[in-house]
Amino acid sequence: MTKFRVEIDHNVCQGFGACVELCSNFKLSDETGKSHIEGAKKVSNGEAIELDELTCHKKAAEACPFNAIHIINLETNEKLI
Ligand code: SF4
Structure with missing residues (x-):
C-alpha cells in the first residue's frame, strides 16, 4: 500500500x-525551469507521486524556500510538510 x-x-x-x-x-x-520529481505524474498545478517509502523527499521539501513541495501521509491524511 502506498503510504506517502x-x-x-x-x-x-x-x-x-x-x-x-x-x-x-x-x-x-x-525546458520548464522547474523542478521535477522522478517518476511523478502531471497534475493540474504540477506533479505528484505516491510512494511506499520516502528517501530524501522530506529533506528536499523542507529546504524549499517557497514551500512548493508537499508530502502527505496517506494512512493518516496528515500533511507532513
Ligand atoms: S527548492 Fe523549491 S523552488 Fe527551488 S527548485 Fe526545488 S521546488 Fe522549486
Whole structure:
C-alpha cells in the first residue's frame, strides 16, 4: 500500500534548485525551469507521486524556500510538510 504522496506545485516553484542539491529524486528541467520529481505524474498545478517509502523527499521539501513541495501521509491524511 502506498503510504506517502509527494507533490510539487509548479506555480510556486522558482527553479533555484535547493531540492535538487539535497535529493537526487528531484531534477531541474532546462525546458520548464522547474523542478521535477522522478517518476511523478502531471497534475493540474504540477506533479505528484505516491510512494511506499520516502528517501530524501522530506529533506528536499523542507529546504524549499517557497514551500512548493508537499508530502502527505496517506494512512493518516496528515500533511507532513
Ligand atoms: S527548492 Fe523549491 S523552488 Fe527551488 S527548485 Fe526545488 S521546488 Fe522549486
